[in-house]
Amino acid sequence: MxxxxxxxxxxxxxxxxxxxxxxxxxxxxxSGCSGAQATTIGNAATTAxxxxxxTINNIATNTAAILxxxxxxxxxxxxxxxxxxxxxxxNVMGSISTKLTSSANLVVNCxxxxxxxxxEIGDIAATVLDxxxxxxxxxxxxxxxxxxxxxxxxxAGTVIHEFSHAVGGTDDxxxxxxxxxxxxxxxxxxAVVNADNYEFFNEDIN
Ligand SMILES: [Zn+2]
Numbered sequence: 375m376x377x378x379x380x381x382x383x384x385x386x387x388x389x390x391x392x393x394x395x396x397x398x399x400x401x402x403x404x405s406g407c408s409g410a411q412a413t414t415i416g417n418a419a420t421t422a423x424x425x426x427x428x429t430i431n432n433i434a435t436n437t438a439a440i441l442x443x444x445x446x447x448x449x450x451x452x453x454x455x456x457x458x459x460x461x462x463x464x465n466v467m468g469s470i471s472t473k474l475t476s477s478a479n480l481v482v483n484c485x486x487x488x489x490x491x492x493x494e495i496g497d498i499a500a501t502v503l504d505x506x507x508x509x510x511x512x513x514x515x516x517x518x519x520x521x522x523x524x525x526x527x528x529x530a531g532t533v534i535h536e537f538s539h540a541v542g543g544t545d546d547x548x549x550x551x552x553x554x555x556x557x558x559x560x561x562x563x564x565a566v567v568n569a570d571n572y573e574f575f576n577e578d579i580n
Pocket of ligand 1: 535
């Protein structure tokens with residue numbers, strides 16, 4: 375499944391407001407989302423906020439095991455311990471959690487299929503960090519078919535994935551659980567900058 379990373383910083387064009395609050399960020403509908411879709415997005419963001427905090431706590435709790443390559447969630451998604459890579463993972467997760475617990479807006483759009491950035495079957499979501507610090511996201515119709523939080527490729531995990539782009543500097547080097555695990559084993563330097571690895575790591579331990 376494909377997700378777009380939009381690297382350009384844009385100013386949100388807010389044409390409507392529906393106030394579905396997450397635990398922290400405020401959901402602002404810019405275009406196309408029904409009330410039910412805004413609620414689904416808000417729930418996903420709330421779960422992602424909880425997950426990010428839990429994940430950071432789990433890394434701290436399991437640091438000794440990470441150093442000896444004996445905490446499976448870390449080695450599965452980020453490979454063998456290396457000080458620089460662990461710092462990178464902590465920084466990405468910290469940035470995600472900080473933004474999700476900030477007072478910035480989460481500006482959301484729900485484009486129709488075939489409309490950029492939802493051009494192709496399997497497109498799920500896209501993200502930019504606006505110049506004012508708000509995060510703008512586009513949710514394709516596939517997003518609303520994903521499980522909210524159970525297993526892999528979830529709605530909450532998608533929010534983690536997209537926030538890792540917006541504030542964590544990640545890229546889409548590989549998609550999918552098998553490819554992400556391959557990166558962790560064979561190219562952990564890429565694993566720690568690949569968005570799906572952060573998504574699956576969070577889905578694994580939450
Ligand atoms: Zn992506």
